Amino acid sequence: MKKFLDDRKIHIPSGCGVTGIMDTSGKSISGSDIVTSIINMTERGNGLGSGYAGYGIYPEMKDSYCFHIMYQKDTVIEVTENYLNKKFNLILKEPIPTKNVKTLSYVPILYRYFISPKAELIKLNYETESQTEFFEQDFVSSCVMFINKEIEYAFVFSSGKNMGIFKGVGNPDEIAEFFKIYEYKAYIWTAHNRFPTNSVAWWGGAHPFGLLNWSVVHNGEISSYGINRRYLENFGYYCSLFTDTEVMAYLVDLIIRKHNLSFDILAKIFSAPFWSQIDRMEENEKNFYTYLRIIYGPALVNGPFAIIVTNNNTMVGLSDRTKLRPLVAGKKGSILYIASEEAAIRCVSKELDTVWTPKAGEPVIGKLS
């Protein structure tokens, strides 16, 4: 545990790297592509955090939720599993397959649980049959919050269906080797390479961040973290992972899943235009942006960021409104690439159909066709 505490004190200013690959036709891509892409940007990190998210990696278990859980003490495994057994039917529990990587100085205990919520508990909570999935997801989300907040030394890395997040403190090649990323196949991959700035470097604080089917990788720092966090608490989201990016994952869940708004609107909330720009707009547009900024003011994400947000059928890239972090997109056939640097795309696909730099606050959206 000493190592974990030491890492928390490390503060070094710089940027991170993000990258994402999606085959919009739903075909599987080997994990080795995303590893190649993120390793191309090794310089964007400093070995204090890397991670991968893959969608479509558990096709045989695609109907059950898969919790990737990290334990920093073996004594909390039993407590956590007792809690899970109360809330869920366990379908399969297994250690997350890993390989010994000598250069990793600390490795936690990692399990994955394929589970389905106990139907009677969901019915107890909500007396309606409609929107079952919505309520089921609310239930699962509250269980994730409970574990992360109340059970010390246990953290849920990911909690979606047919997807998983693999992350830790190390360079992207070390973490890829540790989790054997190249053995998985997914139709959406994202990866992150960390250079921690204002928050601590520890396994739970590495990216991607996940909740339900969401995952977020982020380069930047959120200066509105405080107000975003307090806003989210009103809706039952509790930040417990000591890293600003966590608020992004929960804001996405709130705005897209719960409030049922589009990614285009999400982009306009996160990267809202300046008031000086709104003043110049036509009446209708001006009203729209004014209302949006009033209603979702506390969800505006201030400070430099470039993010890639994913769920089971979408990959979205977005930068902050003044473009303080880089983001490049490329296409080749049905494959969409989004990354911090063009080279991270070219190293996987040298001849692209198109490559472009999206404008600040303008989302790049890839949808499963």
Next chain:
Amino acid sequence: MENKNFVTIDANGLHYKVLNEQIRNTLDQKPNIKHIIINNVCGQRYIANGIKKILKITINGTAGNDLSAFMDGPEIVVNGNAQDAIGNTMNSGTIIIKGSAGDILGYGMRGGKIFIKNDVGYRVGIHMKAYKEMFPVIVIGGEAKDFLGEYMAGGLLIVLGLNKKTFPVGDFVGTGMHGGKIFIRTETIDPRILGKEVKSGKLSQEDFVLLNKYMQDYCKIFNLDLDKILKSNFIKLFPYSHRPYGRLYAY
């Protein structure tokens, strides 16, 4: 070609440190070298950093961040796109990019020329500066995004908008600008997109001489019709004051 004095380096899979060592070693071992060709470049950083020498370096691929930082003399040709912070604090020499470039191109640039065929990203020419014969120039064939010439202190930025239907520059142009000039190929400009430190006007005789001089170079490099471009209207942006914040903290 009478110029057989060149060396080819294959950058495929090379870490930037190894690649830059190879470039340095080449310069040490062959002091009369006139041309280095680097193939398969894929994002390697810091190429040609601080090189004080007259020679040509051709980069085939995607040039990585901080290409030509502190460079003093060479001519760089990028056959592809270039990433962020190209020409950072560059002293002299020429960079020719036959594609697009990313954000903060020419950051703190002190001298030399950068010619870009297509578009550039955000904050291009941020804090460029000029002193006596040191006069940095950036010519952009396509469009530039927001914060062009931010905190600009000297030198010249020319934006042509040749390959776009949209307006050639983004928002907040010249925010904090207190020196230098920006020429934009356009009939009109909405003053609301300008930083409050900037005013717009017509080019003077002296400005046209400058424009002509650098456009001749640019059109020759990219094989464009100089007369046709010079027939278009250009608007000049320049700062109200060379010291806009002089009184800000003092009283």
